[in-house]
Amino acid sequence: MTTPTQATTPAAARTRTPIGAPGRLENDAKGGVGTSPQRPDGALKVTGEFAYSSDLWMDNMLWGVTLRSPHPFARIRAVDIAAALATPGVVAVLTAADVPGRNVFGLELSDQPVLADDVVRYQGEAVALVAADHPEIARQAAKKIRVDYQVWEPITDARAALGHPTWNRLHDHPAEDVELSRSAAAIHPKGNLVRHLKIRKGDPDEAADVVVRGEYSVGMQDQAFLGPESGLAVPDGEGGVDLYVATQWLHVDQRQICTALGLTPDQVRLTLAGVGGAFGGREDLSMHVHGCMLALHTGKPVKMVYNREESFFGHVHRHPAEMRYEHGATRDGTLVFVNCDIYFDGGAYASSTPAVVGNGGTMGIGPYVVPNVRIDAYGVYTNNPPCGAMRGFGSVQTAFAYEAQMDLLAAELGMDPIDLRVRNAMAEGSVTPHGQTIDSPAPVAELLQRLREMPLPAEPDGADIDLRSLPGGVANSTHGEGVKRGVGYAVTYKNVAFSEGFDDYSTARVQIEAHQGNPLVVVHTAAAEVGQGLVTIEQQICRTELGVENVIVHPKNTDVGSGGSTSASRQTYMTGGAVKLACEAVRDRILTLARDRTDAPLDDAALVDGNIVTPSGAVLMSIADAIGEAVIEETREHHHRPTEEIDPETGQGFAHVQYSFSAHRAVVDVDTELGLLKVVELACVQDVGKALNADAVVGQIQGGSAQGMGLAIMEEIVVKDGKIRNPSFTDYLIPTILDTPPMPIQVLEYADPHAPYGLRGVGEAPTISSGPAVAAAIRQATGLPLTRVPIRPEHITGT
Amino acid sequence: MDFLQPSTMAEALAAKAEHPGAVPIAGGTDVMVEMNFDKHRPPALLDVTRVSELTEWGMDDGRVRLGAGVSYTRIIDELGDRLPGLAMASRTVGSPQIRNRGTVGGNLGAASPAGDAHPALLAADAEIELQSTAGTRVVKAHEFYLGVKRNAARRDELITAIVLTPPSGPQQFCKIGTRNAMVISVAAFGLALHPDRRVVRTGIGSVAPTPRRAYAAEEFLAAELESAGLWESRAELPTALAREFGEKVKAAGAPIDDVRGTAAYRLHSLAVMARRAVTWAWTDYRTARGT
Known part of the structure; x- marks a missing residue:
């Protein structure tokens, strides 16, 4: 029996390897696609032996810290680093002037400075860096940096930032624009609008028997990953650098780091260190460029680890949203029109705001068939904390609104809310508001009907009270x-994977050789494992496609092509698909070698249990014998089918690769006098196309459901005047096990013919539908409209 | 920063006398958080975990002498019958790990208005034992909390024990938090009925600059119970009486709006908690479970 290992195999040959750098993952688990083998890093994580990015270590390394702006909006008049630099133990103090390349980064728009050089646009923006031989010395020295700020009044309201003081009241009349009060109101040179997405479908003036209107708001949620931003940058002595970091997309990081450092990709090599959760919060750069700058400047390895408070300022959050919806329907409950205005507060820098607006807008009315739709979705710059990617990505916010509207409409019509939804549910062949025909199963009605048929939890009987219930x-x-x-x-x-014409391919390299008479496979991708279990999926696909047991997962690094982002529920689809393609190429070469050793026809041969077998199952020879001394390696890219940009005026276009569907039923007990809650049960039905790993699928649904529930009832970064008031896990609350209910889950598998194995991305949909179901249950219990989430006790008590 | 590790009470008191700025540390569940967030940087830490008098409890003349360094877990496990109100409050402290480390002495040292132990100590008429090289003195709980995070201990004194009389009647503790575990209180209420003395005691938390008693509510309820002969008759507590008691408890609060809750909600919840708690306590008294 092999013990799970995480050996410290060198990933970057040019420098020494740090302690805590990832090693090859291998275990003796078995099982291909459709089974639930143990994850190769599971035992290490459970026993506490897994090395996270904050565990990285090298002798003689320095510690880097970041000085951040205390103000949401200010001009920097001067920065005096003399006292900090003179502190014993301090090796370097760097400011904007020290950025070697272009002082700019950003996921979609390059609009954020690596270090602020003129203006700070949010509280927590990085201003200067310190490296010292001890983290405490670095922290104390950073306090000695004197920054002379001219403080400006921050712009903290998204609609005010656009000069939209009023909601769109009529069908197709744009929001009223007013003159911005002063020139400083433009946070960025081109103004405060990041993106305005328009969807125009059908006749905006269609009349309806019944119309319901509502205004909704969603607070700022945090990803609340447990492993803080951290990494280690190691200079190679030749002007280049190796960066070990916890992230979600090594290659997009590499591109931005190269720009900021003025280096080429072969000079900036990234390796994925152990990631303690992500949920979108690691799509943007954190310490990456800063650590590399300090390492290149000092010639020494530099480690940076944010503490919990800094982490709240060190990554983007979920966009808060203000939304107004208008639904019109016939008396029998058929939707006639939906009009809506959606404002996403993107904070000080764009991050993923354009794509968030794209998702929020195109899927902004939910999985319903509606002939007439007007959607205006805006992404806005303000001086609030920057917002970007988080699980659910623009769809979480709108679902709170459109599902509340469906309940409101059902009440107005005197209809059962499930009947209303089923009557208007999308199905395969339905056309979305952005004009895309759904061309794979879309079992929206079935999800709801299955939920309705699931038994309800027992009512409390009043005897033997267990306070925990x-x-x-x-x-x-x-x-x-x-x-x-x-x-x-x-x-x-x-939607699953990246949209609107973006080619977010994944790359996989698969190698096989005979080792002690048995075939041994190494799978190498740059796709980030952030806890979701991609490493397990990679092993499973190799086992199924190559008929082998032993599959080693190579450390994830930039020595192989891009794996794309670990986001948008896309990695099993995209990188899983790439691994499958690479395995197929390897299989072809194995069969080619086998032809040298047999005259039997191999065109229909398969690789099963270490052997090459005929379609009838007869063993022709072992895979190891076929390979002999050869080492076979193949690298393949997997591109999903192309999508289109949507029309800027009508919002029409084939925008999305695939859709996933989920539905929730929440049962909530509400102490109506105190406004306190107990979510009793959270049932989910989700279509996953094909469950490659059933346990991992259920785990994703449980985790996503809890995260969505958290936003409904407690999770909020409270921002006042541009400042975060609760940057700690003392006051930013996430659900504990006592807040998280039993979750009956049904997993449906209606294959998507366009996807590898027919699978659908799983991770995000349950994060979207759980919160609105919880909110709906609280509304039913209290009879209150509750149009804002998180729902706080005082919203229920009215105090 | 100095780190002092006395192993006897005498050494601990001497160290505190010599380093009056030293912050005593037991479980570290508050002190270390403050330090990690760089909010507090004392010149020295005084580790009191090796002083056995601080980490044990015992009976002394019929009263419980609870060492300041006894963990919440031990209070729950070992003192649920003798100190029911404090044990109920202890159950609401943090997580199992925090309850294994955290101590009532730490709660008293921090003197945060949100400390979970305080309302229970106030309701139980607890006394705080303070020692220094100059001697020992005892401060009543309601005289111990002087201001936001300020207490009656002098800089040369250590909080060494809490002395409590086992109850002659039922005790209750309720707390409001915006999640169902591991949460700092938005408001808290402690109640003890003392039928032997015919008095009512209360403690309220997170609703004023310090933990405090709701004196007017205590006197009101005790007088009503007396005049209606309810102590003897053990008849049902009139609903209106419970409600008015709740309103009088609420009147003792002087909360603020903050990120954890609004002042209005805090007051509202105080009234509801007090009404419910007195109803539960009286039911216990009637069925003699609490005597």
Whole structure:
């Protein structure tokens, strides 16, 4: 039996390898596609032996820290580093003037300075860097840097930043623009609009029997990953650098780092260090360029680790949103029109805002068929914390609004809310508001009907109270007094992979050789494992496609082509697809070698259990014998089918690769007098096309459901006047196990013919539909409209 | 920063006398968080975990002498019958790991208005034992909290123990948090009925600059119970009486709006908690479970 290992195999040959750098992952788990083998890093993680990026270490390394702006909006008049630099133990203090290349980065728009050089646009923006031989010395020295700020009043309201003081009140009349009050109101030179997405479908003036209107808002959620931003930059002595870092897309990081450092990709080599969660919060750069700058400047390895408070300023958050919706329907409950205005507060820099607007807008009315649609979705610059990618990506916010509207409409019509949804549900062949025909199964109605048929949890019987089952838990705030139960439903759909014409391919390299008489496979991709289990999926696909047991996962680095982003629910689809293609190429070469050793026809041969077998299962020879002394290696790119940019005026176009569908039913007990909650049960039905790893699929649904629920009832970064008021896990609350209910889950597998194995991306959809279902249950229990999430106790008590 | 590690009480008191700025540390669940967030940087830490008098509890003349360094887990496991209110409060502290480390002495040292132990200590008429090289003195809980994060201990004194009389009647503790575990209180309420003395005691947390008692509510309820003969009759507590008690407890609060909750909600929840708690406590008294 082999023990799971994470050996410290050198990933970058040009420099010494740090302690805690990732090694090859191997274990003796078995099982191909459709089984649930143990993950190769599972034992290491459970026993605490797995090295995370904050565990990286090299002798003689320096520690880097970041000085950040205390102000949301200010001009920097001067920076005096003399006192900091004179501190014993300090090796370097760097500012904007020291950025070797272009002082700019950004995922979609390059609009953010590596170090602020003129203006700071949010509280926490990086201004200067310190490297010292001890982290405490570096932190204390950073406090000695004197920055002379001319403080400006921040712009903190998204609609005000655009000069839209009013909502669109009529069908197709744009929001009123007013003159911005002063020139400083432009946070960026080209103004405060990042993107305005327009969707125009059908007749905006169509009349309806019944119209319901609502205004909704969603607070700023944090990814709340447990492993803080961290990494180690190692200079190679020849002007280049090796960076070990926890991230979501090594190659997009590499591109931005090269720009900022003025180096070429062969000079900037990245290796994925152990990642402690991501959820979108590691798509943007954090310490990457800063660490490399300090390493190249000092000639020494430099480690940077944010603490929990700094982490709240060190990554983007989920966009807060303000939304106004208008739904019109016939008396029998057929939707006639939907009009909506959606404002996403992108904060000070663009990050992923354009794509968030794209998703939020195109899928902004939910998985329903509506002939007449007007959507205006805006992404806006403000002086609030920058917002970007987070699981659900633009769709989480709108789902709270459109699903609340469906309940409102059902109440207005006197209809059952599930019946109303089923009547208007999308199906295969339906056309979206952006004019895309759904060309694979879309079981929206079935998801809802299955939920309705699932048994409800038992009502409390009043005897033998277990405080943990009540709102407030062991805090002993009720023994049942004031408690009412509500049940709510929500359904959603979400695009998988990148959209609107973007070719987000993945690359995989697969190698096979005979080792001690057995075939041994090494799979190498740059696709980030962030905890979701891609490393397991890569092994499973190799086992299935090559008929082998032993599959080693190579450390993820930039020695192989891009794996694309670990986001948009795309890695099993995209990198899994690339691994499958590379395996197929390897299989062809194995069969070619085998032809030298046999006269048997091999055109229909398969690789099974270490052997080459005929279609009838007869063993022709072992794979090891076929390979002999050869080492076979193939690298393949996997591109999904192309999509289109949408029309800038009508919003029409084939924008999305694939959709995933999920629905939730929430049962919530509400202490109506105190406004405290106990989510009793959160049931989910989701179509995943094909479950490559059933346990991992259920894990994704459980985690996504909890994260969506968290936004509905507690998770919010509270921002006032551009400043974060709760940058800690003391006051930014995420659900504990006592807040997280049992989750009955049904997984459907309606294959998507366009996708590898027919699979659909899983990770995001449950994050989208769970929160609206919880909110709906609380509304049912209380009878209150509750148009803002997170729902706080005082929203329920009215105090 | 100096790190002092006395192993006897005498050494600890001498160290505190010599380093009055030293911050005592037991479980570190508050002190270390403050330091890690760079909010507090004391000149020295005084590790009190090796002083056995601080980490044990015992009976002394019928009263419980609870060492300041006894963990919340031990209070829950070992003192649930003798100190029911404090044990209920202890159950609401943090997570199992934090309850294994955290101590009532730490809660008293920090003197945060949100400390979970305080309302229970106030309701139980607890006394705080303070020692220095100059001697030992005892401060009543309601005189111990002087201001936001300020207490009655002098700079040369250590909080060494909490002395409590086992209850003659039922005790209750309730807390409001915006999640169902591991949460700092938005408001908290402690209640003890003392039928032997015919008095009512309360403690309120997170609703004023310091933990405090709701004196008017205590006197109101005690007088009503007396005049209606309810102590003897153990008849049902009138609903209106419970409600008015809640309103009088609420009147003792002087909260602020902050990121954890609004002042209005804090007051509202205080009234609800007090009404419910007194109803539960009286039911216990009637069925003699709490006597």
